[in-house]
Amino acid sequence: MNTQVEQTASPEDANKAQITLSMLRQWGACSSGKSWFSAKFPQGAEYGExxxxxxxxxxYDDARWLAQNVFDKAFSxxxxxxxxxxxxxxxxxxxxxxxxSGYGARIGSSG
Structure with missing residues (x-):
């Protein structure tokens, strides 16, 4: 029996960068993507994380999918x-x- 509790927060209390399994379901994520996310982040996680x-x-394909959906559906x-x-x-x-930055920085251009 799975005893993990999925994150549920009221919209006004929610971190606008937070991704939840519920969001992924609503957006139509594939089953392997939902399984990966649920195993990795059972309580949800920030978009960047x-x-x-x-x-x-x-x-990489899942990352592209998530980026597209987040920027289309949850932009902030x-x-x-x-x-x-x-x-x-x-x-x-x-x-x-x-x-x-500083002396240890590498510069991406020259000239």
């Missing part, structure tokens, strides 16, 4: 902030860089 985990698990400034934070985290992971 979800995207970072999708990329870490190499679930909190989503944008969460997205930017996840991109920064992914960039740091891929480059192995801990420094984003």
């Amino acid at each position: 979800t995207m970072t985990a999708l990329y870490a698990d190499k679930k 400034k909190e989503i944008v902030i969460s997205d930017v934070n996840s991109l920064i985290a992914l960039t740091k992971q891929e480059s192995g860089e801990e420094h984003s």
Whole structure:
């Protein structure tokens, strides 16, 4: 018997960047995507955290699907902030860089 409790919050109390299993159901997510999310984030997770985990698990199609649905159906400034934070985290992971400015920074252009 599954004793995990799915996150339910009133709309006014909800974090606008929060993704829940209920949202994924409403948006018509595939069963494997819902299963992955439920196993990884039984209480829900911020959009950026979800995207970072999708990329870490190499679930690129699911990441594209989520991005499209979030920006079509749940767009907010909190989503944008969460997205930017996840991109920064992914960039740091891929480059192995801990420094984003100062002497340790790498520049993306020259000339």
